[in-house]
Amino acid sequence: MRKAVTRRDIIKSTAALGLTAFAAPLKAASPEPVSITPDLIEAARKEAKVILYSSMDLPVGEKLGKAFEEKYPGIEVQIERSGSERLFQRLNQEVASNIRAADVVNSSDASHFITWKKNGWLAPFVTQDIAQHFLPEYRDPDGMFATTRIWLSSIAYNTNLVKPEDAPKSFADLLDPKWAGKIVKGHPAYSGTIMTATFQMVRELGWDYMEKLSKQRVMQVQSSTDPPKKLSLGERAVMADGNEYGIVLLKESGQPVEPVYPIEGAPTISGPTGVFVTAPHPNAARLFQAWLHTRETQQFFIDFTAQYSVHAQVQAKPGRRKISDIKLMKEDPAGVEKMTEEIKTRYARLFKV
Known part of the structure; x- marks a missing residue:
């Protein structure tokens, strides 16, 4: 491997x-x-x-x-x-x-x-x-x-499997035992979207949140484009992360999905x-x-x-x-750069992937 x-x-x-082929200066x-x-x-x-x-x-x-x-x-x-x-x-x-x-x-x-x-x-x-x-x-x-x-990376749900009044409104709601075995999410070691979203969620919610989420028997996929597709197929009822635009496009095409912009803020x-x-x-x-x-x-x-x-x-x-009407989590590319290896290591250990 x-x-x-x-x-x-x-x-x-x-x-x-020796940067022979890449001689551009660091500051130009x-x-x-x-x-x-x-x-x-x-x-x-x-x-x-x-x-x-x-x-x-x-x-x-x-x-x-x-x-x-x-x-x-x-x-x-x-x-x-x-x-x-x-x-x-x-x-x-x-x-x-x-x-x-x-x-x-x-x-x-x-x-x-x-x-x-x-x-x-x-x-x-x-x-x-x-x-x-x-x-x-x-x-x-x-x-x-x-x-x-x-x-954005948002929460979303399948409208055939979840009633609007029962849908999660926050990341905290995903920890409810009723969602065990019903959640799909992307992987930060593959997807830049999920890497960035994971950094923001850990910064705002802590690793304790990720540890609790990992116990919800989550379906693990790779790309941020995968959770919306799994949701529309009815393979899972809720997505914990993934690209929001995929959900919007699927909804506009008549698929049974609905985005949720979490009250804690949507990763940007x-x-x-x-x-x-x-x-x-x-x-x-x-x-x-x-x-x-x-x-x-x-x-x-x-x-x-x-x-x-x-x-x-x-x-x-x-x-x-x-986007101006949505509560957002703040971006920090420099923070992501510093935490990338920690996120990959700790995430793999928690989610056993």
Whole structure:
């Protein structure tokens, strides 16, 4: 069995490589904002491909890829999809083997970008849209990445199996003995969403809460996209975590699911995107990054995926709940970075997975 790669391993392996291939400085002057120009489009077309590493649900990534290909014929989008924690390990292994495959990377664990920036793996690139319409807290000051999407990890229930009046209203409610053997949840060692959500829940509720939850005979799945699917199939009555947008989309398609925004606050997840300094298709990578953060693409993305955008000009889709109306747990990517290995170890011990 291949040993899991830790952030400490990454720092060690990067030092051993001497950062020969990743010579970008840890602190660089923020680049001047750029626009999409005919020269950039032509250079991208000559490369003919962009490779996106992403934790987005595959149908979401494919829809985005097709939209980009329609906008810029002649440039293929190749998507490498996996859970963010697995992508993090894969990228480290590729760097150690001098494999340069990733052009653009989107992760559901924002703390990854802290590590990648420290290692000099990201290329500075800022567009006019990012500079003008993204608040400073949603873009790296040195231009290494920007927040492409925000979403929540919520509770939810199957409306065929649970009456609204009986549904849990809080994380504390999930500890009720009546939910034993009826809960599904994702795994923080696979999913960046669940890693981030677990950090926030532990910070707010303590490890004692997780220990009690682990005794509820929980169905353990990997990705944050899995709990909504298990719920809609009726394999479990309640989900303890998982992406809220999956529940919203399933509900809109007529499936018997309902989101619950816990009274303690819903864990909040950011999904940044950045261009890798060793991108094999650097111009196509920059074109994709620029296109992804335009108002038009952000609006399309939000309408299609039921996630949230930080682009100031994007509007919420009518009929959907605004994020401003939801009580949220606060994000802390630096805190996640420090606690990642502890979370993986303690979670595996508690849930025996």
